[in-house]
Amino acid sequence: xxxxxxxxxxxxxxxxxxxxxxxxxxxxxSDSKIISLNTIGxxxxxxxxxxxDTTVEQxxxxxxxxxxxxxxxxxxxxxxxxxxxLNGLARQLHTVPDSTLESS
Amino acid sequence: MDLPDNSIPYLTxxxxxxxxxxxxxxxxxxxxxxxxxxxxxxxxxxxxPQLLCDEFMLTDSAVARxxxxxxxxxxxxxxxxxxxxYTLEVFDTRSRATLSQAALRMPTLEKIYTGPxxxxxxxxxxxxxxxxxxxxxWLSSVIPAGSNYYLNMLRIxxxxxxxxxxxxLLHSALVEHEGIGTLxxxxxxxxxxxxAAFAMLTGAKLIGDDLILVSTDGESxxxxxxxxxxxxxxxxxxxxxxxxxxxxxxxxxxxxxxxxAYDRKKLGRLTGIExxxxxxxxxxxxxxxxxxxxxxxxxxxxxxxxVVQHLVHSLDSSVLMPxxxxxxxxxxxxxxxxxxxxxxxxxxxDSRFLDAPAQNCQRLxxxxxxxxxxxxxxxx
Numbered sequence: 001x002x003x004x005x006x007x008x009x010x011x012x013x014x015x016x017x018x019x020x021x022x023x024x025x026x027x028x029x030s031d032s033k034i035i036s037l038n039t040i041g042x043x044x045x046x047x048x049x050x051x052x053d054t055t056v057e058q059x060x061x062x063x064x065x066x067x068x069x070x071x072x073x074x075x076x077x078x079x080x081x082x083x084x085x086l087n088g089l090a091r092q093l094h095t096v097p098d099s100t101l102e103s104s
Numbered sequence: 105m106d107l108p109d110n111s112i113p114y115l116t117x118x119x120x121x122x123x124x125x126x127x128x129x130x131x132x133x134x135x136x137x138x139x140x141x142x143x144x145x146x147x148x149x150x151x152x153p154q155l156l157c158d159e160f161m162l163t164d165s166a167v168a169r170x171x172x173x174x175x176x177x178x179x180x181x182x183x184x185x186x187x188x189x190y191t192l193e194v195f196d197t198r199s200r201a202t203l204s205q206a207a208l209r210m211p212t213l214e215k216i217y218t219g220p221x222x223x224x225x226x227x228x229x230x231x232x233x234x235x236x237x238x239x240x241x242w243l244s245s246v247i248p249a250g251s252n253y254y255l256n257m258l259r260i261x262x263x264x265x266x267x268x269x270x271x272x273l274l275h276s277a278l279v280e281h282e283g284i285g286t287l288x289x290x291x292x293x294x295x296x297x298x299x300a301a302f303a304m305l306t307g308a309k310l311i312g313d314d315l316i317l318v319s320t321d322g323e324s325x326x327x328x329x330x331x332x333x334x335x336x337x338x339x340x341x342x343x344x345x346x347x348x349x350x351x352x353x354x355x356x357x358x359x360x361x362x363x364x365a366y367d368r369k370k371l372g373r374l375t376g377i378e379x380x381x382x383x384x385x386x387x388x389x390x391x392x393x394x395x396x397x398x399x400x401x402x403x404x405x406x407x408x409x410x411v412v413q414h415l416v417h418s419l420d421s422s423v424l425m426p427x428x429x430x431x432x433x434x435x436x437x438x439x440x441x442x443x444x445x446x447x448x449x450x451x452x453x454d455s456r457f458l459d460a461p462a463q464n465c466q467r468l469x470x471x472x473x474x475x476x477x478x479x480x481x482x483x484x
Contacts, residue, residue, distance in 0.1 A: 017440045019408035025440065032432045034416055036409035 005090050006048045006056045014093070016045060028093070035092055040067065044082055045089070060086075267431035270321040270438050274418045277387075278316045278328050278379060281308035281469040285379030287316065287328060288387050289418040295387040295453050301341050302465035304349065309376035310335070310368075318381060320438020326446070329378040335366040344461050349374075381442060383472050386414050386450040393454050399464045400456030403449055403471050411448040415439045447475045 008014065009026075018024040022039035024046075037045055047059045054062075064079040071078070267273075276289035277296035281303065288296040300313040312330035319327045337345075342353060342364040352371060353364040368375045386406060394402050416436065449472065457464050 015437075017437075017444070019412065019440070019444045021408045023407040023409035025409050025412050027433075027436060027440075029433055032436050034413060034436065036407075036413050038407060038409065042409075 002048060002056050002060065002086055002090075005086060005093070008093060009045065009049050010051070016049060018042060018046075026093075035089070041085060041089075043067075044085055048086075267435050270434055271317050271319045272415075272419055272435045272439060273331060274316050274318055274415065275314065276316045276318075276418055277313045278311035278330070278381070279303040279308050279469070280311060280376055280379040281306070282473050284382045284473050285311070285328060286383040286385055286469070286472050287318070287381045288385055289415055290387045291418075293389060295389045295451075297335075297337055298341050298453070298457070298461075299387060299451075299465060299468070301335070301337050301345060302461040303469060304371065304374040305346070305462035306466040306469055308469055309379070310371075310374060311376050311379050313337070318439075318442065320435060320442055325438070326381045326442055327378060328381050330368070330375075335368060335371075336363045337366065338363060340458065344458055381446060382477065383475060384411055384415075384443065384446050384448045385472055386411060386448075388450065388452050390452050390454045393456065394452060397452075397454060397456070399467050400459065401451055401453045401464065401468050403451050403468065406448055406450040408443050408448055410450075411443050412440060415443065447477055449475060 009016065013029055015027045015029055016024060017027065022042060024037045024042040026035040026037060026045065027033070028035075044060075044063065047063045048056060050059055052059070060082060061079075064082050065075055067073075067082070068075040068078040274287075274289055275291065276287050277300035278288065279286050279300055288299055290296040297313040300310050304310050311328065312332065313335045315331035316328050317331050319325055336356070336358060337353070339362060342350060349366070349371070350364075353366050355362055356365045357363075385403075394400070396402070416439065419435070451468065451472075
């Protein structure tokens, strides 16, 4: 669902800087726009930017299970929260989420 | 009180300024050439744009006509002169618009020093970059003459020049307590000047209360220094200071509000010129009484991402001028490094802070100094 967002974040248009306390900022290098990320947001973006062999969808699924366990909430709930966050991020970055393309 | 004349190393020798302007800058600014080693600053007290072009006014159509006239004048000049041309960009500091760009020979600039025509007074500053043979000329028709006249006239070009060298001009106070420099970035009425002023009563050094230049990369990274020589305090803070300090203040009107201007030179060793940023604390004022805040303040952890947002918002608006993207990117990256390597907190103060300001400020600064350098902020 988030391949294009992941590709955008992995491109040289954005810089993701972790600040040492679990939080981070995403900087758009074209206009220096800054998006602050809290600890969960930092992990989600880190997961998206991860260049491992697994697919973006697999990594997001895995993260939603981890967050579900950490916060003692249903996996479905953590997945909804992650989707909401990523859709909001895509809007901020003017990147159309793949899910939108698929449903249109 | 000991008030040594040369306690603050103001330097003007490297500044290429008309003597009358140089003298007044010396009086108003905390600047020295180390911060701008690659540029000359040329400034004029006032500027009659009619000497550069007949109808150089701040409207689109007139600017277009003005540009034509400007080019005409420059063509005449280039026919006569053989000196190296500079690229000149003209900005309106009010609209942040680029008014014109033109190749220009520096002798042409001398023409604008001849004085204003009646009713046509513009403030002017020129930053000439030695490195790439370019210059930027900044016009403002809106900055009124007054105690901040020279500061405001040069603030935007100097902030820009700082950005080209990786330094950020921030709306911030800076105090040094027990050798630890604490940056207090914040908007108006956030309490930064209050902390800075009362820090003087605690043995801490006040470096600046409003505008601070922070070097964000290179060997001098995290070194910060004051930008303005005069401290401007609001009435309540002023009246809370002891008579011995208030004696050095002059009432002045700033944007319709009475403030009290303190000459740092007269405050002597209570102030300093430079410090290393080792803590960043975001100040704010609470209009209601804080719970569990016996001394009128609460110090709490804050996420570093929040601090970055705060610092970026505290950047002087000059960094948002057109054509400065690379500088802004560089400064932003530098601020990220600064935040990543510095313990960050937030402090909220209520009216009880001023009940015993010296003692409360002492406690606050002690608390800030006691934050271990390894502490990491947490999500607020």
